[in-house]
Amino acid sequence: MTGTDEMTQAPEVNRDAPSEAFIQSLRDQYPVEDEIDKILTRKMRRRSGPAYQRIGEDELVAALDGLLKANIQGEFTVSDTGWFTGGVSKIQLGFTLEWTDPETGPRKERLVVRMEPSESSNTTSRAREAELINLVEGDLPVPHVYWMDPEGTWFPEPAIIYGYVPGVTKPTQSTTGRISGLGTNFGPEVRERLGDQFMRHLATIHTYPIPDDALPSFNWPRVGTTDSATWLVNYVRRVWDEDRGHANPLMEAAAQWLVDNVPTLDHASVLHGDYRSGNFLYDETTTEITGWLDWERGHIGDRHRDLAWTTQTAFGHYSEDGQEYYVCGLVPLSRFYDQYQELTGLTIDQERLDYYRVLNCFQIIVSIQATSYRVARLGKSHQDIMLTRVEGMAPVMAEQMRTILEGKI
Amino acid sequence: MMDHTENTLRAAQKALTDVVGPSLDPQDPLAAEQLRLVVEYLDFVRTRLDDINDRVRADLLQAITIGRRCHGKLVDAELTRGLGDALEEGEAVVSQIAAHPQSMKEAALAIHEALTALIRSLGTADPERSREVQRIIVIGYKPMLDFERAWFLPFGFDPEPANALTTGEALAGLVREYESERGESIAS
Numbered sequence: 001m002t003g004t005d006e007m008t009q010a011p012e013v014n015r016d017a018p019s020e021a022f023i024q025s026l027r028d029q030y031p032v033e034d035e036i037d038k039i040l041t042r043k044m045r046r047r048s049g050p051a052y053q054r055i056g057e058d059e060l061v062a063a064l065d066g067l068l069k070a071n072i073q074g075e076f077t078v079s080d081t082g083w084f085t086g087g088v089s090k091i092q093l094g095f096t097l098e099w100t101d102p103e104t105g106p107r108k109e110r111l112v113v114r115m116e117p118s119e120s121s122n123t124t125s126r127a128r129e130a131e132l133i134n135l136v137e138g139d140l141p142v143p144h145v146y147w148m149d150p151e152g153t154w155f156p157e158p159a160i161i162y163g164y165v166p167g168v169t170k171p172t173q174s175t176t177g178r179i180s181g182l183g184t185n186f187g188p189e190v191r192e193r194l195g196d197q198f199m200r201h202l203a204t205i206h207t208y209p210i211p212d213d214a215l216p217s218f219n220w221p222r223v224g225t226t227d228s229a230t231w232l233v234n235y236v237r238r239v240w241d242e243d244r245g246h247a248n249p250l251m252e253a254a255a256q257w258l259v260d261n262v263p264t265l266d267h268a269s270v271l272h273g274d275y276r277s278g279n280f281l282y283d284e285t286t287t288e289i290t291g292w293l294d295w296e297r298g299h300i301g302d303r304h305r306d307l308a309w310t311t312q313t314a315f316g317h318y319s320e321d322g323q324e325y326y327v328c329g330l331v332p333l334s335r336f337y338d339q340y341q342e343l344t345g346l347t348i349d350q351e352r353l354d355y356y357r358v359l360n361c362f363q364i365i366v367s368i369q370a371t372s373y374r375v376a377r378l379g380k381s382h383q384d385i386m387l388t389r390v391e392g393m394a395p396v397m398a399e400q401m402r403t404i405l406e407g408k409i
Numbered sequence: 410m411m412d413h414t415e416n417t418l419r420a421a422q423k424a425l426t427d428v429v430g431p432s433l434d435p436q437d438p439l440a441a442e443q444l445r446l447v448v449e450y451l452d453f454v455r456t457r458l459d460d461i462n463d464r465v466r467a468d469l470l471q472a473i474t475i476g477r478r479c480h481g482k483l484v485d486a487e488l489t490r491g492l493g494d495a496l497e498e499g500e501a502v503v504s505q506i507a508a509h510p511q512s513m514k515e516a517a518l519a520i521h522e523a524l525t526a527l528i529r530s531l532g533t534a535d536p537e538r539s540r541e542v543q544r545i546i547v548i549g550y551k552p553m554l555d556f557e558r559a560w561f562l563p564f565g566f567d568p569e570p571a572n573a574l575t576t577g578e579a580l581a582g583l584v585r586e587y588e589s590e591r592g593e594s595i596a597s
Contacts (some may be wrong), residue, residue, distance in 0.1 A: 248525075396568070409543050
């Protein structure tokens with residue numbers, strides 16, 4: 001980082017309609033992974049375009065028809081379409097497809113179209129999402145990726161078609177026992193059974209072998225360097241500068257600390273990026289996890305980034321007697337790190353954990369205070385009002401970040 | 410004439426809930442979800458209506474307090490000129506009894522931008538002074554975050570709501586910090 005930042009001395013920046021010079025200056029100042037650079041640059045170049053107009057089901061089905069015609073030889077039927085609710089960053093439509101797979105013959109199955117709005121709270125790559133899912137499929141329960149439209153050729157925006165995974169993210173019946181905290185209360189019995197799978201799956205992800213040609217949309221951080229953390233810090237700083245509504249000295253102070261203390265990578269892991277309860281589905285009858293979702297933040301990097309994310313207080317809660325904190329409402333914190341080290345053979349470093357706690361808080365604040373503000377201001381998503389609501393998390397995350405930094409600086 | 414905005418917001422909520430809601434297509438869950446979010450937010454605004462000016466003022470008080478500490482610590486006229494100018498303007502605005510919220514917002518923003526420029530110019534080239542400024546800001550931001558936590562408390566995102574201050578308590582804390590830094594009282 002240079003001693004003088006050109007950005008703060010530049011003519012007034014118009015983040016609603018960014019100039020090519022502004023876009024390029026951020027690309028130069030914050031080098032990130034190639035695919036990340038591509039999607040962020042695309043976002044910025046399209047920013048001055050029209051607001052998001054709600055896509056009707058008929059329009060989306062027509063786009064789906066185009067993609068299917070291009071990918072399926074022979075007849076097919078789309079039926080039983082219906083929107084999914086609850087998602088903030090993606091638009092999702094379920095449908096039933098009857099078709100003939102050249103390898104397996106006639107099929108009838110439930111699928112999901114997952115598509116970006118014009119801009120979302122988290123600009124991500126469908127290609128990266130698909131590559132990660134394809135990598136771990138067979139060793140982890142994940143939805144099968146059928147087809148992709150990474151450039152928005154058929155759909156209005158980049159989209160992915162994957163198999164519908166049955167299950168629930170939380171108990172359908174309310175559980176007894178009062179808990180304190182924000183995480184899902186699965187209840188003691190379900191918690192125990194899910195917790196075991198939760199840890200095993202996390203260990204599988206972080207120790208997953210990566211063939212050289214398996215993840216072409218990912219850059220590989222070099223072990224023994226600061227590549228991994230630097231790319232992440234650059235990514236969050238770039239998005240902050242691209243999207244923010246106002247200057248925030250606390251974020252600037254945190255950003256400088258992140259630059260000054262960037263850690264070295266000791267082991268390159270596949271990372272889910274958003275590993276927590278709420279992002280897996282399970283069968284309530286068998287208590288088996290049926291699918292891990294939302295791989296869009298996934299990357300190759302430092303396991304401490306995922307560990308810091310998963311153990312955030314926003315995802316867990318205290319036990320009924322208030323004596324034990326449950327990570328994601330599933331695994332006692334007193335056991336979590338030991339169990340992780342036993343399962344993976346990888347060590348945990350407290351300093352790096354703290355670093356990534358700060359970075360994760362920073363990233364979340366960027367998403368909910370900068371990106372959400374900008375997207376809603378420009379009417380770019382199907383959930384503008386939901387995005388403005390999540391700003392309420394900003395002071396909570398900022399205080400967590402501030403508290404850690406106060407002990408470090 | 411008394412302000413009746415709160416009453417009108419309540420009426421708007423009722424119209425959405427009693428008339429619009431039942432007329433929605435039951436096959437369109439997204440529409441129902443959006444309506445619920447709108448009604449919830451109108452309710453939130455209704456509870457915060459009387460405190461909006463306090464929030465703007467809190468931000469300016471915080472900005473001046475932290476800005477003064479950074480300015481006093483660095484004692485480098487060239488480095489802090491922009492910050493000094495912004496602080497002078499901020500002090501002039503905050504001392505006005507009838508300061509318009511827009512003036513207060515602009516004054517706070519100018520200080521924030523000056524602090525941003527300061528942090529970036531120090532960068533990694535001057536680690537010692539950079540750390541001093543970082544520390545002042547990190548420590549000094551707590552009162553404003555207390556206020557913001559109180560502000561957004563109804564959304565349910567706070568894991569420890571019982572420990573949160575009220576907006577009144579948080580604002581009082583910000584005023585104390587400001588007065589302590591200034592060494593004098595301000596007109597309320």
